[in-house]
Amino acid sequence: MRIVLLGPPGSGKGTQARRLVDRFGLSLIATGDIFRWNVREGTELGHRAKAYLDAGELVPDDVTIAIVMAAIDKVPDGFILDGFPRTIPQAESLESELAARGRPISSVLAFILDEEEAVKRIAGRRTCANCQAPYNVFFNPPVTEGICDVCGGPLVQRTDESEETVRRRLEVYREQTAPLLKFYSERGFLREIDAVGTEEEVTQRAVAALADLVGKDQSESRI
Ligand SMILES: [Zn+2]
Secondary structure, rough: EEEEEOOOOOOHHHHHHHHHHHOOOOEEEEEEHHHHHHHHHOOHHHHHHHHHHHOOOOHHHHHHHHHHHHHHHHHOOOOEOOOOOOOHHHHHHHHHHHHHHHHOOOEEEEEOOOOHHHHHHHHOEEEEOOOOOOEEOOOEOOOOEEEEOOOOOOOEEHHHHHHHHHHHHHHHHHHHOHHHHHHHHHHOOOEEEEEEOOOOHHHOOOOOOOHHHHHOOOOOOOO
């Protein structure tokens, strides 16, 4: 099965990607990871991407797609894409590249989460500066505000997890990535997954949705 995962920041998409990969023995292609790998290994594509990143510019689609396709070409059939595509033009390029290889996307799971819930999940995160114990001021607060229960150290918030940053990331998702739900829905292989619940509950919903999609296509012999 060749799967694309969609979902806003805070939806737990990355966690679910790892759980589904483990469950079904698929390869995980997480865009952030493969970008970092290419830059670290100094590949030609890594050099090209780094030049843009160092200049504070967005990596253009042709470089991003080349990096993703190089990763896909290295893995056996059965993979999960996490973090790509993020826009309609990227989805169109991916579709034609995969069609040329005879490896089209078979399932798209979209994790659905209310924006205010997403803000609480991310902007509520605090970590002990001393022992790294994780907290959330809304869902898992310390006994004393700002103080670690375990070691008494100060709790800190990452700058890229401020409410302002989270809201900006959600806006980008809403404007650029959410239209992909319609794009894939029209192709008949999208399922929406309620992202509220325990990790296991959400995984169960994803597994059921994949089974449902495979049942629709008898040519797929396995998930
Ligand atoms: Zn601590």
